Amino acid sequence: MKTTCIFAFFAFLVFSCQTKENQSENNANDLPRYRMETVDSVTVKGILARIFMFQTADKDHVVFRDRATSDVYVFDRDGNPTYKWDKTGDIPGAFSMASGNLTLDKSGNLVILDIMQGLKVFKKNGDIVQNFGIYQHQWSLGGPFSLFKSYQVIKKEGKEYLLYSLDIIEDTTGDYGPEYLQARNNLILTDLETEETKTFLPFPEGSQFLNGNVFLFGDFRPVFTYDEKSQLLYLVFQNEPILYTYDWSGEEPILKDQTKLDLTGFVAGEGFEKGAVDFGKISDNKINPYPSSVLNLEKYGEDILITYKPTPADKGDLALAASGEVSKELKAKLYEESKKRTVILTQKGDIVPLSLPEMILYDFSVLGEDIWWMKKHTGEEEQEDFTVYRGRLVEE
Numbered sequence: 001m002k003t004t005c006i007f008a009f010f011a012f013l014v015f016s017c018q019t020k021e022n023q024s025e026n027n028a029n030d031l032p033r034y035r036m037e038t039v040d041s042v043t044v045k046g047i048l049a050r051i052f053m054f055q056t057a058d059k060d061h062v063v064f065r066d067r068a069t070s071d072v073y074v075f076d077r078d079g080n081p082t083y084k085w086d087k088t089g090d091i092p093g094a095f096s097m098a099s100g101n102l103t104l105d106k107s108g109n110l111v112i113l114d115i116m117q118g119l120k121v122f123k124k125n126g127d128i129v130q131n132f133g134i135y136q137h138q139w140s141l142g143g144p145f146s147l148f149k150s151y152q153v154i155k156k157e158g159k160e161y162l163l164y165s166l167d168i169i170e171d172t173t174g175d176y177g178p179e180y181l182q183a184r185n186n187l188i189l190t191d192l193e194t195e196e197t198k199t200f201l202p203f204p205e206g207s208q209f210l211n212g213n214v215f216l217f218g219d220f221r222p223v224f225t226y227d228e229k230s231q232l233l234y235l236v237f238q239n240e241p242i243l244y245t246y247d248w249s250g251e252e253p254i255l256k257d258q259t260k261l262d263l264t265g266f267v268a269g270e271g272f273e274k275g276a277v278d279f280g281k282i283s284d285n286k287i288n289p290y291p292s293s294v295l296n297l298e299k300y301g302e303d304i305l306i307t308y309k310p311t312p313a314d315k316g317d318l319a320l321a322a323s324g325e326v327s328k329e330l331k332a333k334l335y336e337e338s339k340k341r342t343v344i345l346t347q348k349g350d351i352v353p354l355s356l357p358e359m360i361l362y363d364f365s366v367l368g369e370d371i372w373w374m375k376k377h378t379g380e381e382e383q384e385d386f387t388v389y390r391g392r393l394v395e396e
Contacts, residue, residue: 031352033396034344043387044079054147054374054388055102057367061124062388063102063110067145070095074124085126093120093128100150105160105192113151115166119190132195138167147363148296154226160192165222168280176279178212186222204255208240213271218282223297234304238293241266262351265310266292289321290338298366304345305366312337
């Protein structure tokens with residue numbers, strides 16, 4: 001490795017969202033400041049891959065994948081190759097580009113969820129541990145490649161589970177209407193040993209998604225993180241700036257608190273009348289260009305990292321974007337105004353903006369106390385050497 005220089009339980013089922021007076025990104029004078037301190041990095045060389053991305057790491061290995069294929073690369077912590085394998089074609093354990101990122105179970109096995117091929121568990125050398133099928137055929141595929149997690153291996157009562165949310169996990173009977181959202185369960189839990197699977201967690205009372213309208217799927221897709229130590233589940237629906245905190249010490253999560261997030265530039269939608277949105281449609285630039293969206297949620301120490309995209313403020317610009325009459329210059333302007341941002345929600349309730357190093361996709365992976373990321377390639381020649389950095393947030 002290279003070392004270089006140096007992140008109220010609800011009463012009577014009725015509660016209200018409150019923004020703490022000191023929770024503001026703009027009141028920066030009295031807020032703490034953080035910087036990313038790079039702990040070390042790992043460089044791997046001689047790679048021929050189309051979309052080479054960091055996946056996960058433990059004390060012995062660093063794992064990468066070509067996201068355009070099913071090629072998996074395992075290196076030791078000094079960057080020396082250990083294993084390379086793939087699961088392509090009509091073979092046991094095959095997975096596709098539609099899968100999420102590889103993650104580790106408690107035994108050091110690699111877990112991957114593919115909505116086209118099912119849930120798979122592998123040893124680091126590629127041997128199959130579990131080859132589960134598809135829980136249910138899906139209606140739509142979700143978003144672009146990202147280093148952010150879309151599922152999490154958790155341990156409860158001595159058993160390991162995969163906690164996740166698939167894009168559209170069920171068909172809807174009849175027309176897509178508000179009744180679907182009122183009955184929807186938003187999370188899925190699969191036993192990694194038996195494949196026993198259940199859906200759970202409806203929208204909480206007071207959520208905007210129960211207001212009688214219908215919504216695009218990208219609006220109510222959940223992002224979440226479960227903290228095993230406190231047994232708390234933190235969850236945000238992507239277009240609703242409210243952090244829901246659940247006590248999951250028992251069999252089912254119980255809503256404990258909800259916190260309105262004062263995220264600069266974030267615009268929550270009110271939904272659409274029945275019939276205006278097709279079932280399963282992720283987004284629609286003609287009716288809702290540049291929507292605000294919470295993209296990632298991570299517990300980091302006692303604080304929470306939130307990454308989101310804001311909505312540009314000029315409604316005239318948005319109208320032009322919706323009509324398709326947008327110049328190259330305006331498109332660049334809107335892109336800049338809607339770029340991803342990361343903030344820290346501190347234990348005190350403050351929201352502190354972060355200035356992070358330049359990263360590929362502006363994405364990172366939180367593993368324990370560490371934040372892992374890759375720099376964006378800026379050279380003209382084809383890249384064959386890749387470096388992943390490991391850092392930590394330090395309060396200044």
